[in-house]
Amino acid sequence: MSRTLSTVAGITIVAVNLWLWRVPPGNLVGNQALFNRALLLGFQTFLFAFIGFFIADSVSRFWWNRWRPVDANAVITRKVIVTLQDGRRISGAMHEPAMPASPASRADLVIASYGFNDNQFRAMHVAQALAAAGYRVFTWDYRGRGETPGKITDLEGHVADLRGLVTHFYQAGLGSLHNLHLLGWSMGGMASIIAGLADERVDKIFAWSTWSDLRKRVLWRIYANPFALLRYFFKGELLHVSRSMNVRVSPVHYFDTLARCMGCKEKVVALARDKLFLCHARNDTLVGHDNFVENVRWLQLPRENQITFKKGSHLMIRKEPALIGLACRHFSGTGGRTA
Structure with a gap:
């Protein structure tokens, strides 16, 4: 599907260039030089657009380096390949405290799920902080990320995989696990809520910047933003969510x-x-604060189960220490606060 759309986009670019340069289609017949010129101009337009998005992505990656994990003796990280009951193999990493944890959090496992545009690298700043606090944290590759086969746009597949991970770790660590928690943001928050809220094996769920109604409150923001739309289009990751899937x-x-x-x-x-x-x-402009309000109102969440930051945007920039502290507090069962 993405290749077809890319082909259509390329033909459209060539056609637009023909129109801009006032080249009648009839003049192209038998005029190879004129056709080559139009084709070159079309490729040039595409190249400039691609370079623009490439530069933006490079700047984004540089920005994300602010969360590059720091090597510390307090945390041990090892690669893990999990085989689910349905035979699917999911690549991931287990982050564990090097020192014995406190009795309150001994052997607790947290499965951390990130956002649509993220990956394990961008989740390590959260995972290692929680591991340093005494939790075992598992980060994993979504479908279409890392070594896990599939497509990142398979939202239902991510939920199914998270349920499979809960089953795997619960069965594998039934005698040693103290509690199993889910943590996630944006799409990962959605997956954590849907996969874990009704599951008795999941003790606590901590989520931020997640949506309430994807079609109604989020997708239009992407489709209305030409830069975001083109970014997902060229990456082949444009979401198509039907009403039933929504x-x-x-x-x-x-x-x-x-x-x-x-x-x-x-x-x-x-x-x-x-x-x-x-x-x-x-000030979340991607998944607006109205999503949070709708979820909280439906669930009638008490003040001790929620917090609203005035700033931080969708990525909760510079709010990471507060999030880690609140997550640890929630997982330990001592509650939270609202600000």
Whole structure:
């Protein structure tokens, strides 16, 4: 599909250049030099656009280096390949404290899930901080990331894989695990909520910058932004979410489904109050703060289960220490606060 769209885009660029240079199609017949000129100008336009996005991506990668993990004796990181019950192989990394953990968090496992544009490298700043605090943290490659086969746009597949990871680690560590927690942001927050809220094996869930209704409150922001649209288009990662899929990958619709399965909304509210902590920034322009408000209102989350930052944007820039502290507090069962 992405190759077809790229071909159409290339033909469109050539056609637009023909029009801009006022070259009638009839003049191209038998005039190879004129055709080559139009083709060259079309390629030049594409090249300039590609270089622009390449430079932007390079700057982005440089910016992300601010989170480059620092080698420390406090954390041990090892590569792990997990084989799920359905035979799928998921590559990941286990981050563990080098020193014995405190009794309150001994052997607790946190499965960390990142955002759509992220990867394990961009999740290590969170994983290693939690590991230094005494938790075992597993980061993993989504479908289409790292060594895990598939496509990053397979949102339902990511949820299924996270459920499979919960099953794998629960069965593998049934005698040694103290608790199993889920942590995630943006798309990872969605996956953590949908995969873990109703799962009795999951003790706590900590999520930030996640959406409530993907089609209604997020996708239009991407489609309305030409730079974001072209970026995802050229990378072959443009999301196409049907109405039926949206129900399955949007937390607020998942809450409705769960309420029907459990018999009433009050049971879902009580479940979320016991397990879930949500965070968001008011100036998040990608997944707007209205997503946070909708999730909180549906779940009737108490103030001790939520926090709103005035700034930080979608990436919660410079809020990482607060997030780690709140996550540790939530996982240990001592609650949180709202600011």
